[in-house]
Amino acid sequence: MQKFLSVRRAALLLSCCAATLSSHAWAQEPDAEDAGTITVTGRRISQSAEAIGEDKVSNVVAVTREALLSAPSGISGLKMLEQLPGFNVQTDGALGLYEFGNSVQTRAFNLDQIGFVVDGIPTGRSDAFGGSPVFRYVDNENLGVVEAAIGAGDVGLPSYSTLGPVVQYNSIAPQDEMGLFVSQSFGDFDMKRTFIRASTGRVGPFKAYVSRTKLDSDLWRGPGSVDREHWEGQIHADLGGDSWARFKFVSNDFFDYDSPTITRGQYNCVTRNALGQCGRDYAYIENVPNTTTGFAPTAPGIYYSNSAYTAVYNLAINVRKDKLYGATFHAGIDDGVWAESTLYYEDKDGYGVSPDAYGSTTRGATPGSYLRYLYQSEAGLPVVAPKGVQYGLSGVGGDRYGITGKLHWEIGSNALEAGVWAETDKYHRTQARYNTVDGAPDSAPNLNELVYLRRDYRSKRDILQVFVKDTLKLMDERLILDLGFKGLTMDYVQRGYRDFDDYYRTRTIAGVLRGIPGWGPQANTAHYTDMFLPMAGLLYKFDGRTQVFASYAENMALPKGMDDIYSVTRPGTSALVPQPAPERSKNMELGIRTNQGQLYASLAAFYTKFENRIQSITSFVPGGGASTETFFQNVGRVRSYGVEFAGTYKPSFLDGLAYGNLNVTYNNAKFKDNIIGSTVIPLAGKFLPDSAKWIVSGGVTVEPASWLVANFSGKYTSKRWSTFVNTPGSSVPGYTVFSAYVDIGDGLSFGPVKGIKARLNVDNIFDKDTLSFISAQPSGDGFFRPLSPRTFQFTISGEI
Numbered sequence: 001m002q003k004f005l006s007v008r009r010a011a012l013l014l015s016c017c018a019a020t021l022s023s024h025a026w027a028q029e030p031d032a033e034d035a036g037t038i039t040v041t042g043r044r045i046s047q048s049a050e051a052i053g054e055d056k057v058s059n060v061v062a063v064t065r066e067a068l069l070s071a072p073s074g075i076s077g078l079k080m081l082e083q084l085p086g087f088n089v090q091t092d093g094a095l096g097l098y099e100f101g102n103s104v105q106t107r108a109f110n111l112d113q114i115g116f117v118v119d120g121i122p123t124g125r126s127d128a129f130g131g132s133p134v135f136r137y138v139d140n141e142n143l144g145v146v147e148a149a150i151g152a153g154d155v156g157l158p159s160y161s162t163l164g165p166v167v168q169y170n171s172i173a174p175q176d177e178m179g180l181f182v183s184q185s186f187g188d189f190d191m192k193r194t195f196i197r198a199s200t201g202r203v204g205p206f207k208a209y210v211s212r213t214k215l216d217s218d219l220w221r222g223p224g225s226v227d228r229e230h231w232e233g234q235i236h237a238d239l240g241g242d243s244w245a246r247f248k249f250v251s252n253d254f255f256d257y258d259s260p261t262i263t264r265g266q267y268n269c270v271t272r273n274a275l276g277q278c279g280r281d282y283a284y285i286e287n288v289p290n291t292t293t294g295f296a297p298t299a300p301g302i303y304y305s306n307s308a309y310t311a312v313y314n315l316a317i318n319v320r321k322d323k324l325y326g327a328t329f330h331a332g333i334d335d336g337v338w339a340e341s342t343l344y345y346e347d348k349d350g351y352g353v354s355p356d357a358y359g360s361t362t363r364g365a366t367p368g369s370y371l372r373y374l375y376q377s378e379a380g381l382p383v384v385a386p387k388g389v390q391y392g393l394s395g396v397g398g399d400r401y402g403i404t405g406k407l408h409w410e411i412g413s414n415a416l417e418a419g420v421w422a423e424t425d426k427y428h429r430t431q432a433r434y435n436t437v438d439g440a441p442d443s444a445p446n447l448n449e450l451v452y453l454r455r456d457y458r459s460k461r462d463i464l465q466v467f468v469k470d471t472l473k474l475m476d477e478r479l480i481l482d483l484g485f486k487g488l489t490m491d492y493v494q495r496g497y498r499d500f501d502d503y504y505r506t507r508t509i510a511g512v513l514r515g516i517p518g519w520g521p522q523a524n525t526a527h528y529t530d531m532f533l534p535m536a537g538l539l540y541k542f543d544g545r546t547q548v549f550a551s552y553a554e555n556m557a558l559p560k561g562m563d564d565i566y567s568v569t570r571p572g573t574s575a576l577v578p579q580p581a582p583e584r585s586k587n588m589e590l591g592i593r594t595n596q597g598q599l600y601a602s603l604a605a606f607y608t609k610f611e612n613r614i615q616s617i618t619s620f621v622p623g624g625g626a627s628t629e630t631f632f633q634n635v636g637r638v639r640s641y642g643v644e645f646a647g648t649y650k651p652s653f654l655d656g657l658a659y660g661n662l663n664v665t666y667n668n669a670k671f672k673d674n675i676i677g678s679t680v681i682p683l684a685g686k687f688l689p690d691s692a693k694w695i696v697s698g699g700v701t702v703e704p705a706s707w708l709v710a711n712f713s714g715k716y717t718s719k720r721w722s723t724f725v726n727t728p729g730s731s732v733p734g735y736t737v738f739s740a741y742v743d744i745g746d747g748l749s750f751g752p753v754k755g756i757k758a759r760l761n762v763d764n765i766f767d768k769d770t771l772s773f774i775s776a777q778p779s780g781d782g783f784f785r786p787l788s789p790r791t792f793q794f795t796i797s798g799e800i
Contacts, residue, residue: 050062051064051600051648052646053593053602054547055539058153058154058549058551059589059602059606060148060150061084061085061086063084063145073141073195074095074228076135077134077137078102078133078135079102080146081167082697082715084148085644085645085646086644086665087106088691088692090690090773091103093220093788093791094788097226098226099128100258102133105691106150107151107587107606107608107642108585108608108640109165109585112125112161112560114162115166116166116168117167118137118171119246119326119328119342121324121344122404122421124423124425127560129352129396130348130398132322132346132400137250137252137322138169139230141181141197142172142197144171146168147167147170148167149165149167150606151164152537152589153553155467155469155485155533155553156417158402160463160488160490160557161558161560162557163555163557171232171248173207174200175199175201175209176207177201178199178201180196180198180199180799180800181196181199181799182798183796184796185795186795187792189218189220190216190217190218193215194215206235206237210231210233211233212229213230215228220788220791221280221283221788222260222283222284222285222313223284223285223286224258224259224284226255226256227255228252228255230252231251231252232251233249234247235248243330243332248327249324250323250324251322251323253320254318256318257316258316260311261773262786266278266282273285274311279769280787284311286312287309287440288312290306294306295309299361302388302439303388303438303440306358309440310441312355316354318350320349321350322348322349323347324345324346326343326344326345327342327343327344328342329341336408336410336411337408339407341403343402344402346400348398349397350397351393353391353392353394357369357389358388358389359371359372363513369433369451369452370385373452376452376503376504378514379504382450384449386451387438388435388438388439390435390451393430394430395430396429398427398428401423405420413474414471415471416468416469416470416471418468421463423463424461424463426460427458427563429456429457429563432450432452432453433452434451454497454500455496455497455498455499455567457496457498457563460492461490462491463488463491464490466486467484468484469483470483470484477541480540482539483535485533485534485535486535487532488531489527489528490526491525492524492525492527493523494525494567495521495522495524497521498568498569500518501519501569501571504517504518505517519574524566524576524577526562526580528558533553535554538550546593547592547594548592548593549591549593551587551589552586555585556584557582557584557585558582558583559582559634580612583613585608585610587608588606589604589607591603598649599647599649601645601647603644606643607639612636613636635673635675635683637671638669638670638671639669639672640688642666642668643664644663645663646661647662649662658701658703659701660699661701663696663697664694664695665695665696666693666694667692667693669687669688670685670686671683671684671724672684672685681724681779683724686725689722689723690721692719692734693719694716694717694734695715696716697716698714699712699714700713708743709742709746711742712738714739716735717736717772719733719734722783723777723778723782724777725778725779727779730781730782732770732771732774735768736768737764738766739761740762741762745758752800753800754799760793761792762791763790763793764787770786771787772784772786
């Protein structure tokens with residue numbers, strides 16, 4: 001156990017989520033004197049013990065049900081996290097529904113290095129192509145709590161992508177009474193959302209609910225829409241004693257049009273689109289005739305050969321259809337002894353569409369659609385000549401299944417836990433270009449006319465994780481020690497056509513560059529094992545109000561972007577990409593939390609060491625208009641340190657009229673190594689892109705009457721860099737955005753309808769116009785998404 005003891009103390013703890021917000025008629029209010037715990041009470045304040053992670057040996061914070069039900073209806077599972085200290089969340093739109101417009105940073109980690117678990121089911125990787133982003137599998141009305149361990153997640157939590165942080169989304173249990181809950185929302189950009197949940201109540205040993213959400217909205221920027229139909233179902237069975245079973249089902253059908261990332265010049269109106277739009281209004285356009293200036297054909301006889309036609313919205317869409325099934329069995333074996341197991345299956349299907357330009361007809365030029373077609377035709381592939389703009393179809397699909405198991409056994413002052421998790425994740429990716437009927441971007445695709453092929457591969461991840469943990473309580477349970485470790489084995493294989501060179505190559509024959517057959521389908525494999533990844537934690541209770549804690553954890557993760565890493569062909573050879581090193585981290589935190597009569601708060605410091613960070617690098621596809629490609633590269637070591645504070649204060653002199661909350665995060669995250677290659681990329685000492693040094697958020701909630709609650713809150717995000725090398729002039733200035741809500745009703749009844757509430761949410765009250773989302777680049781400048789404008793939403797709900 002020397003590895004445990006050699007841990008370096010570091011940094012102070014993280015803190016808590018001071019979730020301020022709304023109580024639902026189906027969520028029982030905690031007793032203010034429950035078990036003698038001192039709490040700050042209020043209709044928009046969660047139980048303080050939960051808010052500051054009381055009795056946890058590591059920093060655990062939460063978004064409570066009260067907060068979830070006061071947020072705008074339909075916010076994504078990622079946008080929920082912006083209420084937590086330590087999380088830098090940037091999304092596209094007030095609800096954060098655009099799947100390619102989400103970024104999350106916490107300490108040294110981004111979205112792909114955070115683990116997510118829904119009702120005990122790990123969601124795997126978070127990338128929108130082929131992954132299982134958590135926002136596809138949750139609705140805020142069905143959630144009881146969102147709990148985040150920011151730096152040192154429990155060794156028993158299943159995840160092969162986490163380097164420390166793990167976020168758990170736990171659903172509400174079905175209610176004991178039969179009922180129907182309905183919520184209807186309306187908002188800007190023609191947003192309409194209907195949520196219905198029907199509950200059976202208790203029927204013998206069973207109780208269940210099923211819910212349906214239908215959301216339709218226009219994009220806030222440019223033409224197009226977002227459409228989401230979401231189903232959830234849960235059955236809970238009482239098996240007698242302490243034993244129970246839970247069965248759940250989620251179906252998510254999602255369709256949206258893309259909106260483009262933009263350059264700083266487009267945002268600053270140095271350049272405009274064909275309609276003259278710039279700034280935060282810069283967007284794709286609807287189809288325009290080529291008589292418009294700048295749209296004249298560039299190839300003889302090809303009406304839509306101008307690359308300007310790739311800036312239209314018709315061929316920029318995303319479609320996802322995902323289903324998740326889970327079954328959890330909990331067996332109460334004896335006093336202090338129980339076992340629990342979860343089986344799950346996920347079916348993933350979908351596709352994306354992007355336009356591709358006609359390109360050059362000159363052999364040897366940068367390959368565009370025409371040259372790809374020409375060379376693949378000469379190599380013997382069944383392709384036809386492009387007619388203009390192409391329909392670029394990228395297929396994503398596969399399935400994922402696994403099982404978790406855990407045994408808990410209390411012996412005297414010890415609580416022992418041991419468990420196992422096994423998962424197989426299979427993925428199929430295709431990428432090709434097809435003609436539209438007449439080459440126009442608004443014409444129907446002709447899937448019988450293949451213009452060129454790019455990718456067709458299958459990958460598989462086989463995961464095995466085991467863990468052992470001992471929780472020891474000493475000194476009348478004032479001192480708690482957690483010692484544990486996990487072992488992780490990960491196997492990866494990819495087979496098929498990786499990229500263009502597997503389909504065709506070029507060679508000069510008789511002085512002419514011609515296409516010849518490519519390398520053909522290839523196979524890549526990777527294997528990673530570490531059977532001792534330790535975690536240690538300590539908690540000491542000074543009294544019933546104040547406690548200190550410290551934790552240390554080591555983690556290993558499958559390199560993010562494995563499919564993209566291995567779907568790259570090396571110039572001039574069929575050689576495979578070498579196996580990348582696994583990402584590794586060491587997380588240390590130290591903190592204090594207190595729960596006083598008018599205040600609960602948490603102060604924490606952290607220190608993180610991160611090795612073999614895999615960083616995505618995004619660039620535009622030559623000849624692809626606004627289409628981009630992402631490549632992944634090992635950028636070496638990263639270290640991050642900082643302090644996080646969270647607290648809620650309800651002064652007694654206001655007699656319950658108002659209370660406030662405050663979260664403050666300082667995070668200093670820098671690269672430690674340069675990237676050595678044909679050109680050195682000087683990263684050492686540079687700040688991580690998109691990582692804010694300071695994040696400050698807080699709000700005031702007032703309860704002037706039993707039927708009225710109002711909240712005003714703000715969040716400041718400091719300057720962030722858009723390049724890895726922190727190029728002068730590539731920073732995004734800090735900004736502050738404000739939001740508010742008013743909740744009216746809180747228990748009003750009308751005939752058979754009870755629990756009637758009306759809520760008005762306003763996002764970006766002062767209509768702040770700034771860049772928010774960053775797509776970072778190695779140097780030069782990044783690409784961006786602007787902050788969405790002021791947005792109103794009105795929701796009315798009730799139950800029968």
